[in-house]
Amino acid sequence: MTAVRGETRARLLDTALGLFTVHGVEGTSLQMIADVLGVTKAAVYYHFKTKDEITEAVAQPALDELVAILDHAATMSRPGPRTDYVIDEFVDLVVRNRVLVAVLCSDPGIIRATDRILVGEESILSRLQAMLTGPSADEGAQVACQVALAGVAMVGGSPILVDMDDETLRHHLVDAMRRQVGRPRKRD
Incomplete structure (x- = not known):
């Protein structure tokens, strides 16, 4: 289970970096990250609070x-x-x-x-x-x-x-x- 959590976290960070390059940090929302990953915003909050x-x-x-x-x-x-x-x-x-x-x-x-x-x-x-x-x-x-x-x-x-x-x-x-x-x- 820990390996899956680590993979999810890595995917989340890769996705965030990709969005940051296009929209900037300020222009990237947690919802955008969740949408690209195909998960709920709550799933993003599970890994990161802000x-x-x-x-x-x-x-x-x-x-x-x-x-x-x-x-x-x-x-x-x-x-x-x-x-x-x-x-x-x-x-x-x-x-x-x-x-x-x-x-x-x-x-x-x-x-x-x-x-x-x-x-x-x-x-x-x-x-x-x-x-x-x-x-x-x-x-x-x-x-x-x-x-x-x-x-x-x-x-x-x-x-x-x-x-x-x-x-x-x-x-x-x-x-x-x-x-x-x-x-x-x-x-x-």
């Missing part, structure tokens, strides 16, 4: 993966390999989650729902920047890092590049991010 809970749950796996990347990077003692690892893994995460990233970058509803996790002194974004720039980065390096992170996310989720294959996109994003944060291109 749309904000659904929104957070849609983003949570990718955020958890980003935290795992940062946790692993924190165990690496040499800054160069740590930065290379973070760049490669961050770009991989963006490319694997292109649809979610597009919504994360453009929809105020999902930005609001994930803001408490992403922003703040000990936030994911603060940790990510520290891994890429080091603890004593000057303002210019901090700005360049934020440009790189935002650029990778925006471009990785861009509908204009939807037809570009993942490996090509990944290659170009890694290259652009390396240039932006001042890391020379790795030899393949």
Whole structure:
């Protein structure tokens, strides 16, 4: 029974993400999610009490993966390999989650729902920047890092590049991010 509940929850989250991409978080109702799934609104409420809970749950796996990347990077003692690892893994995460990233970058509803996790002194974004720039980065390096992170996310989720294959996109994003944060291109 638990497996069925997990499958239903996964279908619900996939459906919600699909609707968020078309209608936005604010334009997607719990009833719309229920209608697409072919269930009652009460069935949706069984899994999630609010749309904000659904929104957070849609983003949570990718955020958890980003935290795992940062946790692993924190165990690496040499800054160069740590930065290379973070760049490669961050770009991989963006490319694997292109649809979610597009919504994360453009929809105020999902930005609001994930803001408490992403922003703040000990936030994911603060940790990510520290891994890429080091603890004593000057303002210019901090700005360049934020440009790189935002650029990778925006471009990785861009509908204009939807037809570009993942490996090509990944290659170009890694290259652009390396240039932006001042890391020379790795030899393949």
